[in-house]
Amino acid sequence: MDQRTELSEFLRSRRARLRPEDVGLPDYGGRRRVPGLRREELAQLAGVSTAYYVRLEQGHGENVSTAVLDGVANALRLTTAEREHLYRLTKPVHRRPRGAARPQRVRPAFQQLLDMMDGIPAYVIGRRLDIIAWNRLACALIGDFAVLPPEQRNMAWQVFRDPAARELYDDWEGKATDVVGFLRLDAGSFPDDPRLAALIGELSLKSEDFRRLWAAHDVRDKGHGTKELHHPLVGRLTLQYETLRLPADPDQVLLTYHAEPGSPSAESLRLLASWAATEATEAATASEAARAADG
CATH class of the missing domain: 1.10.260.40 (lambda repressor-like DNA-binding domains)
Structure with missing residues (x-):
């Protein structure tokens, strides 16, 4: 840039x-x-x-x-x-051309913490809005990041290139505007990052909405608020989100969602967590059976 x-x-x-x-x-x-x-x-x-x-x-x-x-x-x-x-x-x-290219990872202990947050969808975003860590409920709520190729494991790519995002976020325009604002703030920190330039170039080429919002030059930082989601399994959810910048690596931000206790959304989130746990158990059982058959 x-x-x-x-x-x-x-x-x-x-x-x-x-x-x-x-x-x-x-x-x-x-x-x-x-x-x-x-x-x-x-x-x-x-x-x-x-x-x-x-x-x-x-x-x-x-x-x-x-x-x-x-x-x-x-x-x-x-x-x-x-x-x-x-x-x-x-x-x-903040110009760090070599640092911007280094692998992004969370500490193993922090991944353990994510995995222990059973009732809270949580994931970590790094540079370029790359999604670099998550827990099971985040995948059940937003999408299975683990099965995506690395270049698609990115919040901007998901919002502008995955049609499911337009169905998930009730206020897709607001979500898209926020994402572009975050990405532009990141671009100001890492102007020499070739992967960031490639991402912006791809989205500009393939998404008219991205081109329109990028041209506005709006800048935003991650914060907190409310999101209205429409999940294909559990329906409408009203969730509060919080963002926490990790002190050990300020380029990494933890995002969490939670519902008002006792609300219909809290019950829906509980049902989604139960479904995700069942899916994980069945997948583990199938994997063990396959290994036993191979042995």
Whole structure:
């Protein structure tokens, strides 16, 4: 990903969403050639010269001071995630081309913890939104990650390339928007990751929805909230999700789902866990029988 182009397009997209009245500036009327604030208006709000801001918006972010970035971020009304993205684009301290290619694994003890969370669907997302660890109930809820080829074991690939995702998430558009925002934040951290570039290229080529959302330059970080799912086995589920960044590896994030205790969704989740346990037992029995037959 070209950092100068990304910086330029990101700043223009954030400026375009603001109107003079949004930031306390008078609007003297008249049609604007492009939507949003003019560059000179943004520069005035940020406390820099118009020429300096124009150069920054052209992608020349090298040697820009933190104070200037703070002024621009405040003027653009950036969210916390958007601020982080801006700082990464101008001061790419996370550039790790060799590190970005290293294998992603969770610690064995952490995988054991996932496996012990019988009633909680849980999985771990790494760089590029790769799904790198999961428990049995996560597979029963979202999809069997273990049977997928590695390139499809990715949340962005699943949302935009697997038709089942459109059936699973009631608000598919909201889920897709979040995923693209997460992926763009990741791209700002690892601009030299060839696998990330290949993923973005494939999705851009094969998904019109991805192209549309990627062009918006929205940036988001993982958080918490509610998801409405429609599962093919247990029907509608209202689940709370939480994300926890792992201190030992901040590139890894644990996501969990849970239902309100005593709710219909809690009962449905319990039934799904029971079904998943039965499936696992039958699979283990069949595997043992096959080994015995071979022996």
